[in-house]
Amino acid sequence: MWRLRWNRIDRADVCGDAMKCQQCDNPAVFHITELEAGNVREVHLCEDHARTYLNQSEGADPEGSSSAEGGSSKGSGLSTPLGVGQTADDLAVLDQRCCDMCGITFFEFRNQGRLGCPHDYIQFEAELEPLIANIHGATEHTGRRPSRQVPIAADEKFGTDGLTAIIGLRRGMKDAISREDYESAKEARDEIRAIEEAWAPPSGGATGQSGGTGEGKA
Amino acid sequence: MRLDTLTNSIGEWLRGTGPESDIVMSSRVRLARNLAQFPFVSRATEQDRADTERMLRERIASVPVGRELDYIDVGHLEEIDRRFLVERQLISREHADAQGARGVAIDRLEQVSLMINEEDHLRIQCMHSGLDLHGAWDQIKVVDDQIEKVVSYAFHPRWGYLTACPTNVGTGIRVSVMLHLPALVITRQIDKVFRSLHKISLAVRGLYGEGSQAMGDFYQISNQTTLGRTEDELVQQVADVVPVLIDYERRAREFLVRETQQNVHDQVSRAYGILRTAQTISNEETMQLLSRVRMGVLLGLIGDVKISDINSLLIRTQPAHLQKLRGVDGESSDDIERARYLRQHFEGGDSSARASAN
Ligand SMILES: [Zn+2]
Numbered sequence A: 001m002w003r004l005r006w007n008r009i010d011r012a013d014v015c016g017d018a019m020k021c022q023q024c025d026n027p028a029v030f031h032i033t034e035l036e037a038g039n040v041r042e043v044h045l046c047e048d049h050a051r052t053y054l055n056q057s058e059g060a061d062p063e064g065s066s067s068a069e070g071g072s073s074k075g076s077g078l079s080t081p082l083g084v085g086q087t088a089d090d091l092a093v094l095d096q097r098c099c100d101m102c103g104i105t106f107f108e109f110r111n112q113g114r115l116g117c118p119h120d121y122i123q124f125e126a127e128l129e130p131l132i133a134n135i136h137g138a139t140e141h142t143g144r145r146p147s148r149q150v151p152i153a154a155d156e157k158f159g160t161d162g163l164t165a166i167i168g169l170r171r172g173m174k175d176a177i178s179r180e181d182y183e184s185a186k187e188a189r190d191e192i193r194a195i196e197e198a199w200a201p202p203s204g205g206a207t208g209q210s211g212g213t214g215e216g217k218a
Numbered sequence B: 001m002r003l004d005t006l007t008n009s010i011g012e013w014l015r016g017t018g019p020e021s022d023i024v025m026s027s028r029v030r031l032a033r034n035l036a037q038f039p040f041v042s043r044a045t046e047q048d049r050a051d052t053e054r055m056l057r058e059r060i061a062s063v064p065v066g067r068e069l070d071y072i073d074v075g076h077l078e079e080i081d082r083r084f085l086v087e088r089q090l091i092s093r094e095h096a097d098a099q100g101a102r103g104v105a106i107d108r109l110e111q112v113s114l115m116i117n118e119e120d121h122l123r124i125q126c127m128h129s130g131l132d133l134h135g136a137w138d139q140i141k142v143v144d145d146q147i148e149k150v151v152s153y154a155f156h157p158r159w160g161y162l163t164a165c166p167t168n169v170g171t172g173i174r175v176s177v178m179l180h181l182p183a184l185v186i187t188r189q190i191d192k193v194f195r196s197l198h199k200i201s202l203a204v205r206g207l208y209g210e211g212s213q214a215m216g217d218f219y220q221i222s223n224q225t226t227l228g229r230t231e232d233e234l235v236q237q238v239a240d241v242v243p244v245l246i247d248y249e250r251r252a253r254e255f256l257v258r259e260t261q262q263n264v265h266d267q268v269s270r271a272y273g274i275l276r277t278a279q280t281i282s283n284e285e286t287m288q289l290l291s292r293v294r295m296g297v298l299l300g301l302i303g304d305v306k307i308s309d310i311n312s313l314l315i316r317t318q319p320a321h322l323q324k325l326r327g328v329d330g331e332s333s334d335d336i337e338r339a340r341y342l343r344q345h346f347e348g349g350d351s352s353a354r355a356s357a358n
């Protein structure tokens, strides 16, 4: 099980301001989404209660059920931190996973509540799905689509992910330069250029396109 | 462009015209978009942010979006100017407080605003006076289509437009109306109304967002979900609930006039009196009193005040506006300046301010 913290109440996009802490009358500033095996539970807490809550669950014994009871201020039914069938180890492994393009770890995402790049939706698709289903009650976009045709490669790359690959290449190029591996850096740079050219906008773009645009305006 | 030109004008959405403008202050639609080839803003390096900003600024300038746009380099503005733009609802608080390269393109009517490097690379916003969600949606569609011709928005066939926060993914649309609901507040029905809105997954917040109490009985209602329904359906979801809320508020106003005529007349008149004579007054109190006066004007209890004036005072008595309007003499406090500004505005209310008789 893992949790996602929304700790920026000012983005009232996420929740209405009418929301109060579940433990007291203060405004809830932490919105914690607990996910376990596809089940989602939301917890809304003020800063103080959130701290207590998070400390309790973080410090809890993964297997133990009857430990850490002592505290008298313990909330009612709030703390069931780790789900059945998932150990702290599983969580740790998931947390370490990172995006091939931007390098964000899953741990960083669930702490900040903000993703690192468009590729995260593909990299972490299985983990994001229950979260998105909970937020929106849906998992399929039915609205507008980009009018410009995007090249879809024969393999698993959909949408604009081919262009997003540049993010990974740019990181690779930087790394290569810092290693003084100029050969690899040059390769990455050429690859970036090729992708940029393939995706350049039809008219206003800087580069000559293979697919000619019929806008003969001199 | 110079912000001073804005100081002396008022935005289209403050005109106080348009359908149902006695209750609906403004209608707004915004779209969240990102460039496919850059990390989202919170993960972007300084260089990434600068590249994103330049690419969007240049490309947006290269296409006609139906309006002439002025570009403001928010990253290099003084804090007071950034706050001014927030009060004006042209940028968000997050955008004002963020770091690095960022900017906003706005049109002269202040209907269209394009924030670059907010939480997402691009936030397009259209704001219209009164109840006009469909008009705002039609306008923003044109802007979005034009920009899409020259950039590649991050898009996934299943998840739709990809956003930094999963709460915006899919359509990336936020549809909202700002409502003035003083009678529902006075008759203590507002909480009940909001609870029912939460049930149908609409969000409620105050005029300037930000947790806590809505100031001056102004509330924003917006959709909470962005995925699984089309933009038209989401616009309609908010559009459908507005007439219901308008009806509640009208009935509450009628009730007040019918059952508590004396009382409500007294409250409204006192509010007007304080605004015209106070020597020091806080922002919160000003908004509260302006709200009451606004209702009084609409109920015919106060003559000789225009709704557009009250709307514009609501913005001009905010701290950054006030500071820009009054200049920086820095001697007296905000609250004294605010009271002075109000007295001057309602001139005649204070006998000592009658220096310039015509
Ligand atoms: Zn609490």
Ligand SMILES: [Zn+2]
Pocket (backbone or CB within 6 Å): A099, A100, A101, A102, A103, A104, A116, A117, A118, A119, A120
């Ligand atoms: Zn990523």
